[in-house]
Amino acid sequence: MNTIPDLEKEVSEYLNYFCKELPGRSVGSEGNQMATLFFREALSSMSWAVESTPLQVMDWMTEGAELTCEGHCFSIMSSPYSLGCDHDLELAAASTIEELEQGDFKNKIILLHGEIAQEQIAPKNFVFWNPEMHQRIVRALEQSGVKAIICATGRNSATTGGEYPFPLFEDGDFNIPSVFMKDVEGEKLLPFCGKKARLTSCANRFAETAYNVIGRKGRNPQKRIVITAHIDAKKGTPGAIDNATGVIVLLLLADLLKYYRGEPVIELVAFNGEDYYAVPGQMQFIADNSDTMDNIILNINIDGAGYHTGLSSFSPFNLPEPIQPIFNKLIRETPEFVEGIPWVQGDHSIFVQYGRPAIAVSSQWLIENMENQNVTHTPKDKPSIVNPQRLVEISLGLQKFIRELVLQIKS
Ligand SMILES: [Zn+2]
Structure with missing residues (x-):
C-alpha cells in the first residue's frame, strides 16, 4: 500500500x-x-x-556566437537548431514585413527588430499552428538572398515561455543561419546599418x-x-x-x-x-x-x-x-x-x-x-x-x- x-x-x-x-x-x-x-x-x-x-x-549544439561592428562588440546567442555561420558582410535592417519584402538584402546580414520580431515565428513545417504572416516572413527571407539574420527580441510569454530575449527562430527546417539578442541591444546595433558586420555562430546540427x-x-x-x-x-x-x-x-x-x-x-x-x-x-x-x-x-x-x-x-x-x-x-x-x-x-x-x-x-x-x-x-x-x-x-x-x-x- x-x-x-x-x-x-x-x-x-x-x-x-x-x-x-x-x-x-x-x-x-x-x-x-x-x-x-x-x-x-x-x-x-x-x-x-x-x-x-x-x-x-x-x-544541436553551439559553442557560442560573436558579433562585432566597427570595433563594437554585441551580445548575441545562436538561435536554437540554426545552422552556424562566419560572415563579414554589410548590415541592413527591417522592422515590418513591407520593409522586408521591398528592401535589398542580397548577400547582407539583416537585423529584424520591432514589430516583425514581436513573437516567435512558427517552425516552417509545424502543422498545428502556422499563421499566414509567419509563412510570409519566412518566404520573404528565403527569397531575399540574405546570408544571416540577427533578431532583436523582447519577451513573449504566451508563445515562448519566460525567455528574454526569446529566439525569433527555433527551427531546424529553416536554413538561413540566425542569432538573437535583446531588443535594447538591437537599438544599439541599428545605427550601424550600411556598415560591415562580422558575425560568427559556432552552431552544429547532428542526427x-x-x-x-x-x-x-x-x-x-x-x-x-x-x-x-x-x-x-x-x-x-x-x-x-x-x-x-x-x-x-x-x-x-x-x-x-x-x-x-x-x-x-x-x-x-x-x-x-x-x-x-x-x-x-x-x-x-x-x-x-x-x-x-x-x-x-x-x-x-x-x-x-x-x-x-x-x-x-x-x-x-x-x-x-x-x-x-x-x-x-x-x-x-x-x-x-x-x-x-x-x-x-x-x-x-x-x-x-x-x-x-x-x-x-x-x-x-x-x-x-x-x-x-x-x-x-x-x-x-x-x-x-x-x-x-x-x-x-x-x-x-x-x-x-x-x-x-x-x-x-x-x-
Ligand atoms: Zn510543456
Missing part, C-alpha cells in the same frame, strides 16, 4: 533524477535518451506492456534518435484511455514543471494502477517533442493512430502541474456523457482541484483536434499567468518551484476518476 508520505518521497526522488541528475532532456540529447529508458524500465518493472517508438530527430514510450494495461484495445505527458524539456532548462512533473504523475499512476485489469486499455504515453520545433513524438503518434483515433474514449494530458503556489487546474474539452458528471464530481469532491479555462498550448490539443474528449491537467497559477510568467523554458523551472503534494493529489485523484470511469463504461 502506498501511503501519502511514501508517494511524496517518490516524487522528490523522481524530480531529483529528471531535473538534477540528467544533463537536460532536450529531444535526442543523451539526457533525453536516459529519461525515456528510465521511464520504459520503470513501467516494465510495474508489469506494464511497454513499447518504444524510435524517432529520427536532430540534436540523433529519440523515443516515444507507451505503457499499456487492460483488455479491449477498442476502448482506450490515453494519459499523456511530454518527457522532453526545452534546451538549457531543468524542465521541472515543464514537464518532469507530468512524467512523474504518469510514473505514480503506473504504480497506483499496477493491478489494473479493467476492460478499457489504459495507455501511459511519454511524448517526446512538445518543446521541440518538429514535435516528432506527437507526429508519430498521430501517424500510428490514423485509423484508431476514434477508439480513444478520453485523453488526459499533464503539463505544467505541481507549481508551488496555488491549486491544480483541470480543463475539460468536449466531455460527453458519462464522463462529464464524473469530472464534475472529481472537481466538487477535491478541494485542491479547480476547473480550468480551455487552453491550447499542450498535447491535449492533438486529441481535441481529432474530436476526442480531453482533460488538461496543469497548475492554476500557470494557466492564469500564461501571458506574463517568466518561469517555463528558463533555468528558473527547477525542482524548488514544485510542491510534491500537488502531484500526489493529482495522481490519487486521477486513479479514483479512472476507476469510476471504467465502472461507468462497463455498466
Whole structure:
C-alpha cells in the first residue's frame, strides 16, 4: 500500500533524477535518451506492456556566437537548431514585413527588430499552428538572398515561455543561419546599418534518435484511455514543471494502477517533442493512430502541474456523457482541484483536434499567468518551484476518476 508520505518521497526522488541528475532532456540529447529508458524500465518493472517508438530527430549544439561592428562588440546567442555561420558582410535592417519584402538584402546580414520580431515565428513545417504572416516572413527571407539574420527580441510569454530575449527562430527546417539578442541591444546595433558586420555562430546540427514510450494495461484495445505527458524539456532548462512533473504523475499512476485489469486499455504515453520545433513524438503518434483515433474514449494530458503556489487546474474539452458528471464530481469532491479555462498550448490539443474528449491537467497559477510568467523554458523551472503534494493529489485523484470511469463504461 502506498501511503501519502511514501508517494511524496517518490516524487522528490523522481524530480531529483529528471531535473538534477540528467544533463537536460532536450529531444535526442543523451539526457533525453536516459529519461525515456528510465521511464520504459520503470513501467516494465510495474508489469506494464511497454513499447518504444524510435524517432529520427536532430540534436544541436553551439559553442557560442560573436558579433562585432566597427570595433563594437554585441551580445548575441545562436538561435536554437540554426545552422552556424562566419560572415563579414554589410548590415541592413527591417522592422515590418513591407520593409522586408521591398528592401535589398542580397548577400547582407539583416537585423529584424520591432514589430516583425514581436513573437516567435512558427517552425516552417509545424502543422498545428502556422499563421499566414509567419509563412510570409519566412518566404520573404528565403527569397531575399540574405546570408544571416540577427533578431532583436523582447519577451513573449504566451508563445515562448519566460525567455528574454526569446529566439525569433527555433527551427531546424529553416536554413538561413540566425542569432538573437535583446531588443535594447538591437537599438544599439541599428545605427550601424550600411556598415560591415562580422558575425560568427559556432552552431552544429547532428542526427540523433529519440523515443516515444507507451505503457499499456487492460483488455479491449477498442476502448482506450490515453494519459499523456511530454518527457522532453526545452534546451538549457531543468524542465521541472515543464514537464518532469507530468512524467512523474504518469510514473505514480503506473504504480497506483499496477493491478489494473479493467476492460478499457489504459495507455501511459511519454511524448517526446512538445518543446521541440518538429514535435516528432506527437507526429508519430498521430501517424500510428490514423485509423484508431476514434477508439480513444478520453485523453488526459499533464503539463505544467505541481507549481508551488496555488491549486491544480483541470480543463475539460468536449466531455460527453458519462464522463462529464464524473469530472464534475472529481472537481466538487477535491478541494485542491479547480476547473480550468480551455487552453491550447499542450498535447491535449492533438486529441481535441481529432474530436476526442480531453482533460488538461496543469497548475492554476500557470494557466492564469500564461501571458506574463517568466518561469517555463528558463533555468528558473527547477525542482524548488514544485510542491510534491500537488502531484500526489493529482495522481490519487486521477486513479479514483479512472476507476469510476471504467465502472461507468462497463455498466
Ligand atoms: Zn510543456
